[in-house]
Amino acid sequence: MTAPARAPVRETTHRLIASRYPPVGVFDDLTADKEELAMAYLLESVTNDRVAILARRLPLLPESEIVQGVGASMIMAAFLHADEIGGRFTDGRLGAWYAALEVETAIAETVHHSTRRLRLSDGGFPSNIQMRQLVANIDCSLIDIRGQQEAHAELYEADDYSKSRAFGIGLRWPPSGSGENGVVYDSVRRAGGTNVCVYRPSLIQLPVTQADHYEYRWDASGAVTVLKLSNVGAS
Template identity: 35%
Template sequence: MYAPPVRRVQRRGTHRLIPTRMRPGGDSVLARIADDDDHLAELFDLDHATNDRLLAENDLAPGIGVRELVFGIPNYRIINAAFCHPHPLGARFNGPERGAWYAAFELATSQAEVIFHKTVQLAEINRYDDEVSYDDYHADIDAELHDLRDDRRCAPYLKSDNYRASQALAEQLLDAGALGVVYPSVRRDGGTCLACFRPALVTRVRRARTYVFRWDGSPKPKVVIRED
């Protein structure tokens, strides 16, 4: 299988949008359904027993070992969660057992990615009526990444609705020790995305602004800044 060329990528302040409900220290949905403190403790024990990030941090996850995770730095749980909570079907450059840190060079690109996937969900129920808030996490990346930009041979890995080829490529690159990939956004013309395969390369993660995406009968949402 073709392996894209490797180039050094140095980028400060990449953008990754994460639902605000996932914010560390935020209100847990478990607290809303617990009858009392004892019940809440039991629910948290159950949650911890099935939490993929906590399993990985105890070296019990199949896709990533505890030695690859990061600890003791700001927002380390946010970093680890990206690798420990993959989508059941995987994503463009990862399978269902191991995630990756996806980010965009531009805020508009990161927003376009979120809008696309959420709009697909709303289209399935044919109801464009929802409101979701996302925190914009900035991170710095300085790594040798496989570059899929400006290369016609990479077209099979950039399909808009099929991840089979790109997941196979990612598996091959990961097995060979690759650090990640940088590639043109499929959801926004001119945008650039990256998928980092190694938690330790995601540095200086910090939370910036919060954005509210509001669908009000149209597949194109209104995006506004939320003042905390």
């Protein structure tokens, strides 16, 4: 399939991750060089049960893609600690900055995936998860498939990512030459919403800031309520 055209995307992105306050960015204040930063990530992984995944993924990032600064840990986590299954446009080799251009879309996306995981677990409901909102700007060229749900329906399957994943692999890991920066696409979880999948950590502009906290609460039947938390502070 011929790749759709590229489009400049200069937007604020919203990413929601499961977390409890306060967030800790272990590497945000490091001033080491790139080689030392890479070693720091590997040393940190000694206490992480996914050390083998991290050790496999880190070499896939060029030295120039190891970012540092306020929020750098949150960027790197998106690439190094991603789900081994992959996502809509990624496989298990390396994660990406999956985010939305609207916080409402980010909520809809994460509620969908969290609910699906809970339904696959015995005794998954009732349950609750606290989420924090990460806000970061991007200004880069992305493959644009917005408004093409009919022309490229295979990329917008609700739960079958086999074709969209193959499409993304071809963009990111082409047989020759450098890969694309990522994809901008319509959300299938929220009408009118827009998502991005950015393949390069360096394209996520620092600082990454923390905004609101949310709590997703599922009752025994699996119905979910989303609450914005107020007065969240360090204990």
